[in-house]
Amino acid sequence: MASTSKIRPLGDRVLVEPKEEKEEVRGGIIIPDTAKEKPMEGKVIAIGKKYDKDHKSVDFDVKPGDRVLLPKYGGTEVKIDGKKYQLVREEDLLGVIE
Amino acid sequence: MASTSKIRPLGDRVLVEPKEEKEEVRGGIIIPDTAKEKPMEGKVIAIGKKYDKDHKSVDFDVKPGDRVLLPKYGGTEVKIDGKKYQLVREEDLLGVIE
Amino acid sequence: MASTSKIRPLGDRVLVEPKEEKEEVRGGIIIPDTAKEKPMEGKVIAIGKKYDKDHKSVDFDVKPGDRVLLPKYGGTEVKIDGKKYQLVREEDLLGVIE
Amino acid sequence: MASTSKIRPLGDRVLVEPKEEKEEVRGGIIIPDTAKEKPMEGKVIAIGKKYDKDHKSVDFDVKPGDRVLLPKYGGTEVKIDGKKYQLVREEDLLGVIE
Amino acid sequence: MASTSKIRPLGDRVLVEPKEEKEEVRGGIIIPDTAKEKPMEGKVIAIGKKYDKDHKSVDFDVKPGDRVLLPKYGGTEVKIDGKKYQLVREEDLLGVIE
Amino acid sequence: MASTSKIRPLGDRVLVEPKEEKEEVRGGIIIPDTAKEKPMEGKVIAIGKKYDKDHKSVDFDVKPGDRVLLPKYGGTEVKIDGKKYQLVREEDLLGVIE
Amino acid sequence: MASTSKIRPLGDRVLVEPKEEKEEVRGGIIIPDTAKEKPMEGKVIAIGKKYDKDHKSVDFDVKPGDRVLLPKYGGTEVKIDGKKYQLVREEDLLGVIE
Numbered sequence: 001m002a003s004t005s006k007i008r009p010l011g012d013r014v015l016v017e018p019k020e021e022k023e024e025v026r027g028g029i030i031i032p033d034t035a036k037e038k039p040m041e042g043k044v045i046a047i048g049k050k051y052d053k054d055h056k057s058v059d060f061d062v063k064p065g066d067r068v069l070l071p072k073y074g075g076t077e078v079k080i081d082g083k084k085y086q087l088v089r090e091e092d093l094l095g096v097i098e
Numbered sequence: 099m100a101s102t103s104k105i106r107p108l109g110d111r112v113l114v115e116p117k118e119e120k121e122e123v124r125g126g127i128i129i130p131d132t133a134k135e136k137p138m139e140g141k142v143i144a145i146g147k148k149y150d151k152d153h154k155s156v157d158f159d160v161k162p163g164d165r166v167l168l169p170k171y172g173g174t175e176v177k178i179d180g181k182k183y184q185l186v187r188e189e190d191l192l193g194v195i196e
Numbered sequence: 197m198a199s200t201s202k203i204r205p206l207g208d209r210v211l212v213e214p215k216e217e218k219e220e221v222r223g224g225i226i227i228p229d230t231a232k233e234k235p236m237e238g239k240v241i242a243i244g245k246k247y248d249k250d251h252k253s254v255d256f257d258v259k260p261g262d263r264v265l266l267p268k269y270g271g272t273e274v275k276i277d278g279k280k281y282q283l284v285r286e287e288d289l290l291g292v293i294e
Numbered sequence: 295m296a297s298t299s300k301i302r303p304l305g306d307r308v309l310v311e312p313k314e315e316k317e318e319v320r321g322g323i324i325i326p327d328t329a330k331e332k333p334m335e336g337k338v339i340a341i342g343k344k345y346d347k348d349h350k351s352v353d354f355d356v357k358p359g360d361r362v363l364l365p366k367y368g369g370t371e372v373k374i375d376g377k378k379y380q381l382v383r384e385e386d387l388l389g390v391i392e
Numbered sequence: 393m394a395s396t397s398k399i400r401p402l403g404d405r406v407l408v409e410p411k412e413e414k415e416e417v418r419g420g421i422i423i424p425d426t427a428k429e430k431p432m433e434g435k436v437i438a439i440g441k442k443y444d445k446d447h448k449s450v451d452f453d454v455k456p457g458d459r460v461l462l463p464k465y466g467g468t469e470v471k472i473d474g475k476k477y478q479l480v481r482e483e484d485l486l487g488v489i490e
Numbered sequence: 491m492a493s494t495s496k497i498r499p500l501g502d503r504v505l506v507e508p509k510e511e512k513e514e515v516r517g518g519i520i521i522p523d524t525a526k527e528k529p530m531e532g533k534v535i536a537i538g539k540k541y542d543k544d545h546k547s548v549d550f551d552v553k554p555g556d557r558v559l560l561p562k563y564g565g566t567e568v569k570i571d572g573k574k575y576q577l578v579r580e581e582d583l584l585g586v587i588e
Numbered sequence: 589m590a591s592t593s594k595i596r597p598l599g600d601r602v603l604v605e606p607k608e609e610k611e612e613v614r615g616g617i618i619i620p621d622t623a624k625e626k627p628m629e630g631k632v633i634a635i636g637k638k639y640d641k642d643h644k645s646v647d648f649d650v651k652p653g654d655r656v657l658l659p660k661y662g663g664t665e666v667k668i669d670g671k672k673y674q675l676v677r678e679e680d681l682l683g684v685i686e
Contacts, residue, residue: 007657008684010649015683039174039185048683049649052153055640061108061147069105069176069185076627076682078657087627087657087682094174094185095113095146096106137272137283150251159206159245167203167274167283192272192283193211193244194204235370235381248349257304257343265301265372265381290370290381291309291342292302333468333479346447355402355441363399363470363479388468388479389407389440390400431566431577444545453500453539461497461568461577486566486577487505487538488498529664529675542643551598551637559595559666559675584664584675585603585636586596 006080009048009087014062016042016070016086039069039094042086050090060090069094104178107146107185112160114140114168114184114191137167137192140184148188158188167192202276205244205283210258212238212266212282235265235290238282246286256286265290300374303342303381308356310336310364310380310387333363333388336380344384354384363388398472401440401479406454408434408462408478431461431486434478442482452482461486496570499538499577504552506532506560506576529559529584532576540580550580559584594668597636597675602650604630604658604674627657627682630674638678648678657682 009015019041044066052058062068075088107113117139142164150156160166173186205211215237240262248254258264271284303309313335338360346352356362369382401407411433436458444450454460467480499505509531534556542548552558565578597603607629632654640646650656663676 006685008686010656010681010683011679013682039176053151053641055646058153068108071174076659078627078682091109093108094111094176095108097104098106137274151249156251166206169272189207191206192209192274193206195202196204235372249347254349264304267370287305289304290307290372291304293300294302333470347445352447362402365468385403387402388405388470389402391398392400431568445543450545460500463566483501485500486503486568487500489496490498529666543641548643558598561664581599583598584601584666585598587594588596 007046007078007085007087009046011048012050012060012090013048013087014044014060014068014090014093015046016068016075016088017045018042018070018084018086040072041067041097042070043067045085047090062090062093062096067097069097105144105176105183105185107144109146110148110158110188111146111185112142112158112166112188112191113144114166114173114186115143116140116168116182116184138170139165139195140168141165143183145188160188160191160194165195167195203242203274203281203283205242207244208246208256208286209244209283210240210256210264210286210289211242212264212271212284213241214238214266214280214282236268237263237293238266239263241281243286258286258289258292263293265293301340301372301379301381303340305342306344306354306384307342307381308338308354308362308384308387309340310362310369310382311339312336312364312378312380334366335391336362336364338362339379341384356384356387356390361391363391399438399470399477399479401438403440404442404452404482405440405479406436406452406460406482406485407438408460408467408480409437410434410462410476410478432464433489434460434462436460437477439482454482454485454488459489461489497536497568497575497577499536501538502540502550502580503538503577504534504550504558504580504583505536506558506565506578507535508532508560508574508576530562531587532558532560534558535575537580552580552583552586557587559587595634595666595673595675597634599636600638600648600678601636601675602632602648602656602678602681603634604656604663604676605633606630606658606672606674628660629655629685630658631655633673635678650678650681650684655685657685 007015044062044064046064047060047062050058050060070086070088070093074092075086078085078087105113142160142162144162145158145160148156148158168184168186168191172190173184176183176185203211240258240260242260243256243258246254246256266282266284266289270288271282274281274283301309338356338358340358341354341356344352344354364380364382364387368386369380372379372381399407436454436456438456439452439454442450442452462478462480462485466484467478470477470479497505534552534554536554537550537552540548540550560576560578560583564582565576568575568577595603632650632652634652635648635650638646638648658674658676658681662680663674666673666675
């Protein structure tokens, strides 16, 4: 996991490793293939650093290791060691899968 | 209900299980089929966590179990165990059916 | 009035029962039929719950029973027991007819 | 004046009775007919109720009886006893004619 | 000057008497005729009344008599005694000519 | 320099004397001619007066005499004694050349 | 490094020396060539000066020497001694490569 620890997201961004998309697996969280704005599942690898209005650091509501639903379009894709990751603002994350 | 408890909405989002649409049932809440932006009825399954300007947690005005009116378009659809749900921002919910 | 009490508006929304439109009745409040954005008359049935910047509850400037002028387009229509109502944000209400 | 007192504007709105438009009267305030966004003259009939950021009531800078310049487009027209009035936000009023 | 004193600008607006446009006068402030958004020179006749976030009155940075540069488009033209004036928001004024 | 001292910028504006554009001079700051939004070099002649949220005056980060990079489009051009200047908002200035 | 120290970024801007783009180098951070909005790698050369809501100076989350991911489009290109640099707002920087 040395390579993924290479990126520290800036601001309210979260580094997410997207799960490969599969269709219609019962018993798990499945993203519909007909929805216009399809969310994806992914795993949080690293979080940034965000501030309140007085520029004091505040906590994120996700942490590394969380499985999250993220909008399919909206983040920025980066490649680390040939593998794709997403840098997404935390407020764009939809939910945590528990 | 194990499966629906799998998603914890992030931010001011609410997880809603939409009611199947029916037309013109007297004695209940019916959504008109001619309105341009038709609201739907649904049940709140889970709520997120939201903050005031000082980043202190504040209460939602809906709670799990509430029957709510939600805009037909505006949320994000997710599938859990083959069933469709909506992740909607609380401020987009129109009302609670009591 | 059991049925209309079924909806509790959320946020700064107001549930309004629109008056059927009539044209040019002298001695009352009449909405012109040539204006591009025609307001309607209605009666406030229920109000939501709104907050100031510190998330403290603040009063509405309308109350149930008030006759109000509302923009014709802008709210969301719902049907209760086959009758049409509007869910409108309070700041979109134009005035109270006294 | 019983009829005009029937409307209490909501929020930062002002009820204005527009003056009939005339062209080029010297010695008075005349609105040019070539300007793209022509202001109109009118008389303030009633004012709403507005709040500062702490939801405390603050004064309007116009009062009933003031002659004001208002943008020709921007308010909402209502008819009271067959006569046209405008509901305009105070910040859209251009000036007071003294 | 009786007539120009007739208008009290509202809000952060300033009443400006525009100087007739001339082209290329050396030794003075000249507005280029090729610039897309040409500023004009004018004289401040009257100022409005503006407030800080606590609704306390704050000073303008221009005063009656100041010669100002104003954007050619952006204000609202009014006629007083057959002469054209501009009602312009103070933040749209570009500079004071001293 | 009598003439340039004639303009006092208003608000957060800065009066800048643009340097004539040259192409590809090594050893100096050169603006590329292929960039879509080309910055220009200029000299600060005068600064305005800006305020924080409590309407207290705050310092500019540039001062008269500073050589600055400014966006080619975005300011307003004025002519003083037949010479072109720019009135630019301070937040649009890109950097200071030291 | 005399030449790059010539530019002091203004506001929340950061001066970045972009790394020449290479395709698919394993073991390093690689930007995909198919992504619509491709980020680039670069090195922070200088940072500006930014303020909180009370106009007190606050720290940047990057410092000179940091290797950063920056959006390909969004900054402003400048040339120093014939070499291209980017002036980018800090909030547009995506992450730091560690």
